[in-house]
Amino acid sequence: MRALAGIDIGGTLVKSLLVDEEFREISFREFPTPRSGGPEEAFREIEERLIRQADESGATLSGLAVAVPGIVTPGTDRVVECPNLAGWRDFSLSPLLPRLKEALLSVENDANAGAFGEHFCGAARGKESFVYIALGTGVGGGLFLNGRIHRGAFGRAGEVGHIPVSDGPSPCGCGGTGHVESFAGARGILRRAREFYGEDAPGDTEELARRAREGDGTARAIFEEAGASLGRGIAAIVNVVDVSTVVLAGGLAGALDLMEDAIRRQVAHNTFGIDPSLVEILVGENGSRAGCVGAAAIALTELKKRKEGRYGDTDAS
Numbered sequence: 001m002r003a004l005a006g007i008d009i010g011g012t013l014v015k016s017l018l019v020d021e022e023f024r025e026i027s028f029r030e031f032p033t034p035r036s037g038g039p040e041e042a043f044r045e046i047e048e049r050l051i052r053q054a055d056e057s058g059a060t061l062s063g064l065a066v067a068v069p070g071i072v073t074p075g076t077d078r079v080v081e082c083p084n085l086a087g088w089r090d091f092s093l094s095p096l097l098p099r100l101k102e103a104l105l106s107v108e109n110d111a112n113a114g115a116f117g118e119h120f121c122g123a124a125r126g127k128e129s130f131v132y133i134a135l136g137t138g139v140g141g142g143l144f145l146n147g148r149i150h151r152g153a154f155g156r157a158g159e160v161g162h163i164p165v166s167d168g169p170s171p172c173g174c175g176g177t178g179h180v181e182s183f184a185g186a187r188g189i190l191r192r193a194r195e196f197y198g199e200d201a202p203g204d205t206e207e208l209a210r211r212a213r214e215g216d217g218t219a220r221a222i223f224e225e226a227g228a229s230l231g232r233g234i235a236a237i238v239n240v241v242d243v244s245t246v247v248l249a250g251g252l253a254g255a256l257d258l259m260e261d262a263i264r265r266q267v268a269h270n271t272f273g274i275d276p277s278l279v280e281i282l283v284g285e286n287g288s289r290a291g292c293v294g295a296a297a298i299a300l301t302e303l304k305k306r307k308e309g310r311y312g313d314t315d316a317s
């Protein structure tokens with residue numbers, strides 16, 4: 001059986017999905033991201049594990065796409081940097097996958113892969129343009145415009161998390177302050193919770209969400225602040241690229257009920273010439289597998305394109 005692989009490399013876990021050429025799941029594996037060495041060591045292990053996964057599934061790999069938590073030079077296999085993985089800077093992927101480099105079809109930023117997956121088989125099926133926002137520890141994002149991933153000049157397009165929304169000192173994962181991520185990423189939300197609750201602060205955002213749903217005013221206010229920041233960021237994107245669909249993904253997308261009113265208020269307040277009620281806010285359907293589902297979808301799309309002899313101007317890229 002021929003198989004396509006979608007690999008999603010996260011800060012803590014690598015997720016590996018094998019699908020057949022009809023995009024039916026063959027097998028799924030996850031394992032801790034190898035972090036002790038640099039990318040050379042990590043990809044040696046990832047390659048080994050992927051080959052074993054294919055063997056054990058009775059599959060032959062005919063294509064592979066890799067999603068990384070960082071910046072990729074558009075149209076290449078060159079990773080510029082992965083801020084959350086120490087030492088992962090300026091490397092090409094093909095030489096690190098000597099046994100699989102013939103199968104390697106694409107290297108993509110993880111949020112871009114997630115966006116592609118939601119278009120291919122998720123909440124954004126049939127949508128030609130949308131913004132994808134991944135609410136995790138930080139806030140990642142991708143722009144899907146006119147039927148394809150929009151990468152920008154340097155592969156940095158769609159970084160919603162770093163839109164400035166406040167003059168305050170709230171620290172952002174990028175080293176800046178007052179960005180969307182400072183308030184709407186899990187790290188920022190928990191920092192606010194510690195500021196308000198002190199020693200009584202919840203240890204994770206699920207606990208904070210539970211308190212909010214039980215009517216705790218402080219918890220509600222923290223989620224409203226997160227929603228307001230997201231809403232300002234979304235308004236900025238809507239004003240620039242005029243999309244009407246937002247797909248929220250990542251663990252915090254499950255707290256949309258606690259943030260949506262604030263998001264909508266800010267979108268209404270900060271856009272002009274559009275009816276804010278026409279901006280739809282959807283929750284991604286691919287859940288914690290968004291990155292590897294998207295990578296597998298990119299691999300399948302790239303493979304089909306190559307079979308048809310179409311190069312360069314693709315749906316995926």
Ligand SMILES: [Zn+2]
Pocket residue numbers: 161162163172173174175176177179181
């Ligand atoms: Zn930032």
